[in-house]
Every structure is written in structure tokens, then in C-alpha cells.
Amino acid sequence: MDLIGPDHKLYDVLRKPALPQFDNIRPAAIARCSSTDDVTEALSYARATNLPLTPRGGGHCFAARSSTTGLMLDLSPLSTITVEPAGALATIGAGARLASVYQRLHEYGLTIPAGCGPTVGIAGLTLGGGLGLLGRRYGLTCDRLVAATVVLADGTVVTCDAEQEADLFWALRGAGGCQFGVLTSLVFAAVPSPTATRFKLTWPRSHAAEVIAAWQSWAPDAPDDLTASLTVNANEAQIFGATLTEFDPGPLATLAPEIDLRTDLSWPALKASLSEGDPDTRIIHSKSEFFRNPLPPDAITQLLNAGCELNFTPMGGAYNRVPADATAFAHRNERFLLEHAGPDRNAIRRSWSIAHAYASGAVYPNFPDPDLTDWPTAYHGPNYSRLRDIKVKYDPGNVFSFPQSLGGPK
Template structure:
């Protein structure tokens, strides 16, 4: 059994005074309206990378995101940037021509906002991963499977997610909940510096001492808001043996599983991360799995109270393995090579497939009551193909102050993702509304949700005003403009 079998669809898966405007940017005025058609040929000549236009042979492949639901969107051009200078040239082009611009790393935006009708700046060719002295320097276009693989050769890693084709940029900029977060924190918690091309075309290195306000915003403020990130430097952790586990119960145990898991998972030792899935996909299922940074015997002892509270599982799988192989298991690629664990077109051997889905989220700051548990189980039991995923937080995530990074949800016990196959949102809206009285209005920006109206508060909480000030300082003309843009 691997994570694809287990999760089925989861491979889809302040103060204003602290902010100062950078020199020569606070007075940056919007360009005059273009007097002629955009000179796309001129942009092509300026790039060391590749510009793909609608008449070009590779256009249909270039414009696609991970989710086929957005295949109808036709950008004016897709620029595969090979360097920060390429990104700067693209931003000059869109400023001069008053074109919409969108940054794209892995193309996994849940709302399709890593594409648009103007110019898509694709950073996937800036994908190098290097390691020295406990630090990893990772190009913004690197996919998670490659980050794990290349760092694993040095016996180190960074805390990150499970979907292998997600780009590191979007993950880190939105926070980065992952499969070892309880031990090592969010992806953004290990981010020591980021290089970003801002709206005026400058390449800035941002860290605790240089442009610290922008550095702060890049740790949870969401991708596509403040500039185009091109490189990240992360603090790494050493890797060793790890145990992966999957347990399954019949549907009649759904309520007992939620009740037991929500008390057990967020307070377990930091080394233990787990996820609970209630699924309705060709049958109703209750599944719990995760990772443990230790041996199988110790894991069995930690699982004992959970199993006692729920009952004997109908199936149980746990195995000790290498860290790198565990990440492949969680990616749904346990039987594939790293080269195969990509979409076709990303590598010559890529064997993964795109997936049509829609999703919404909550972050749970308190345990669900009995009524909340019943509402959740009843929502999953409705007709359709859908899953609710609960991911444990706590541990290292909770030991960072909510205002220390732009990601505010440090006190959350677990994250909740509602996932539906296909493009329909009726079931999603229904279960989200049913759970709102029990979970409130907190949401995760990396599961961006076009239905939300009070999204600023939901994603950013008390950090929203400071993020708005950073936006005003570094992109006063709102060159980067998303429907839910800061």
C-alpha cells in the first residue's frame, strides 16, 4: 500500500509602522496606456529562456495547469524564464503594455490563479537544488520530489508537502504544511532568505536583515502577491530512519475515529505526524496514516491508545524505511522512480496524471463537538466522490508566534481540507457551510478558495494589515493583482 492507494486523491494534493518602502519604489507610478500592440517578438529576443505564444507548437502544453478544469484559459504568452533577468524583462514588458501578469511555479493553484489571459511568468526552469553547510539553495521552480531526492543524497531535507509535482515556491510562500511539520515546522519556518524580483524589476535578497518586512511577508503571505520569487535558502535537517503507517476502519467507526484522533494527533510527540481521511469514493472509508521519525515498535506503542479508543482496524500497515523512500510513499510514488514521479512533459519518463478537482478548507482551533463530528460524517456520506482530510498540527508549528511570520494559524490543532472530484462545488459549499459553526472562518491560503468573501481574515488573521502595508510598499501600482490578492 502507498499513499496514492491510501489517500486516493491526495496527490493533487504588526504593526504598519514596521514596514518601510524600498528606495525608488514608493513613488513608482503606473505606466501610461500602451499606444501600440505589445511587441511580443521584442520580448522573445530579450529572454534567454523561451516565450511560447498561441501560434507556437508547444502552446497547448505550456498553458496547462495541474487541474484540467482551467484548460479553457488562454494566456497571451507563457515565458519560461531561465534567470532573474528574464523575470525582470517580463515585468518591464507587462508594465509597458498594461498586461495582466501571473507567476507560476508548479501550476497547482486551487483557483487556477497560476494562469491568466496576459503573460504567465513560469519559473520551472529555475529548479537547481544545491546543498552546503547545512543550507539548501533551491530554485523557485523545483518540484518537491526533486527537492527531496537531491537533498536526500546529502542526508538532509526540508519540511515540505506530499504532492510531488508542487513547486517549492508556492508551498513556501503560503506557509507549507507538510508531513514532518510537527517536528521541523512549516516550510516557511526554515526559510532563511528569498530572492525575489519585485514589481519594478529589481532582484532583491530578503532575509532578517535585508528587506525584513518583505522577508516576513514571504513566509505565509501567499504566492503571487509581492513579486516573483526565484530562489530560496532553507535551513535543513538531517534525515534518518522513518516509519510510515496506514490504518483503515469500516465506516461505522467514522465518529469514533474523529473523536479519538483529534485528541491524540495534535498532542502526540513531535516526531509523529498523522492525517485522517473520511472518504466517499466508490465506497465510504475511514483511514488514518502518517509518518513517525522513529522505529516501528515505538510507533506501535504510540498508536495503541488511538486503536483502543476506535477499535481494531480492519487493515493495518506500518513499515520502517529510508526518509527518501518514505517521501516517495507519501507522494504516491512508492513503485516509481524519481523521474517517473512527474507529469508527462516535466520529465521524459513522467507517469503521473493531471486531476480535475475542487477544494475548500478550514483550520480547526478547537476540537469538534459531538454535533460537529456528526455533521462532518453526515456530509461525507452524501452522494458524490469526495474526501475530507484532517492534517495534524501542533508541535513545532505551534511554538512559533502568530505574528513572527505571515502565517497566522499557529494555534490551530489541525487543518481540514474538503476535496471533491470534478468541477462541481455544490457538495463543497454545503459541507463547508455545515462545518462553519463548529470550525469558524479560518482557512489556508495554499488551498485558496474563490468562494470566500472575508478571505483576508480567513487566510491572514491579525497579520492582514501588515501584509497590506508590505504590498503598498513593494507593489504600489498592483502589478501583481489576483482576485484574492493582498
């Protein structure tokens, strides 16, 4: 393990997370971990020095949970990806980022259903669920997890899967981010890397109300092979996504969009095509919720007047064919996720309140929201009490803690 203090030339590079609003959080030290033994050593160092600790994968947490004033475990050197082609099993180091996962697995004609941000970490994404363009076809990223190696707070290394430490394996699939231990590698049952069509349908913002109305009664029920998200910003409404079959705009065709299709893209190329352009370095806040019913027209009008960017993600498909208690991820009956985003926190809270009246009350654990009062129900639903028991079993000293963690803050 390399211990990096504030005077080290890499300190500022490594400590800054993906979201610039958390740049000011300065760890006492950074433990750079290149192996499972390094993680054990880092945990032992934190115990000896009485420092709070947190692991960092890709550093994209909306609630800064991978930043700390204590010991930050930088797992980025743990990024090896190996593939066993016969069983389509991919073993991915906990520091790997999504773009390299897609690229490496594609060499074997494989992929996993996962998110779009190229620098999002595989570990954080999987531990909170994992939504992406193949999710309606193959489920959450965590639904493809078949095993994980975990270093517990006392330094014990365990492998968990459906047979060994099965309750830990259950809990990691949807509620595992910095809750039970530090994952060092994840094994996935990979799926074929498809050739696909990327589509973008764009309208002027003046059409946004009718586009939202059409989207919410179409995208959640579309065939599993099609995932269409919707973004409404100050200038336009855009539906974008991927289909594994020929693109059919369904009822959207009658709304006369400008259509941009790219056909026959490899899966890594399709993913890359959705993050082209300069990276967004603005400070953006967000709040979100899941919905089981469409928003009525008057709520849509109010939302469009609230001034936030609105991001709609379809659920349904394979996401909802898994029982709510099969993994820790409880939200298996939702139609879509709506995120309100922008620079102004108060505008976001107002926008969220308008939609909240129609929401299911469930919140995606990977989009944590410090404002939530009943967060146990919002994140974990009926799985909360089982998760509490598993927390006590695997982290009895509550070493892994943060304000909305299963063991509570210290």
C-alpha cells in the first residue's frame, strides 16, 4: 500500500472526486491499494490511527460518500479485468471504470448491462444497482454479479456468492456501497456484446409537454431490446438511447422529431457516442424518485415551469422480472425514474416537490439524497430490516458509516 499525504504530488489529483462541489473535502491521507493485501493493510492502518475511512471506486457518488477527512482508500490501481470465455465470466477489479470494462469485455464478444458515464466505477455502480442501456434486456448490473471478494472491517477476506456468505452476497446487490466491507474484485456473468443502433430524437423545448406525455406511456412498455431515456433542458427535449433491433419510434413519429440514427455500432462505440463532447465541469445538484404511474398534464406543466433539467430513465423489462426480495435492490415494480438537475438547489427542491405528489416514494440508492427523512424506506423498502441484521453480522463495530448508512453515522 502506498500512503499518500497532503505533501505528495499525487494528493490533489487523487483526492478530487468526479463532482466538483466536493473538491474541498481533504483526506488526512490516501491509501493507494493495488491488491487485496493492500486493502487489509489500509484497514489496519485506519484502526491503528483511529481514522474514519471510505473506499473510492470511480468517485461519482452524489452524496460525497467516497470522500472523507479521514483515510480514503483509492482502489483505482485494482483495475485488472480477466475473462473466462468458456463460461462468459468476467472478473473485474474494484477500481475499474466503465469505458475500460466495455472495451476489454468486447475483445471477447462480451459485455455487461451497466451505466453510461465512461469514468463511473464498476464497484459503486454495482453496489447500488446499476441502470443502463441493456438493463431492460438483462436487468441491473448487480443482477449479473455472481461473486465478490470482500475485505471486512477486521481485515478478514471473504469470497461471497450464492452459496458462500450468501446473505452478504444478497446485501451487496443493491445496498453495498461502503456498508459491509471493501470489495476488491467482482465476478459477472457476462452477456453477448451486441451490435446496436443509437438514436436521438430532438424537439424544440416548446414541444416538451407532449413529448413527456408520449414518452411516459411508451418507453417503460417498449420491447426489452429498446431503452429510450428523455432529457428536457432549457433548449430542447431529446429522447435518446439504443435498440438491438431496427429502430421503431412508435407513437413518437407523429410528433415529428429531428431524427439522428447511427446504426451498426459496436457496443463500446455506441456507449462512447453518448458521451461525446467536452466533459461537464459545472456544479450540478440533483434529486430524484421512482414512479409507478404517469405524471398528469398539469404536473408536467408545473414541472416545465420550475426551471430544472428533467432526466427520465425507463424501468420495466428485466429490471421488474426479479422479485423485490431476491437481492437487496427492492425497486422492482417501477415504471420510470425522474431526476431533477441544475445549479440551484432550491429550484431542484421545488421541482422535486411538484413530482413527489405522484411518485412511489422509492429512491435509487445510487442517486442518494441527503434531504430524505425516511431514507430507509426510500432506498431499501421492505429489505431494510434484513439489511440491518446483515450489517450487524458483518460490520459489528460500524466501521463503514455515513449519514444514511445502515449502522447510522458515528
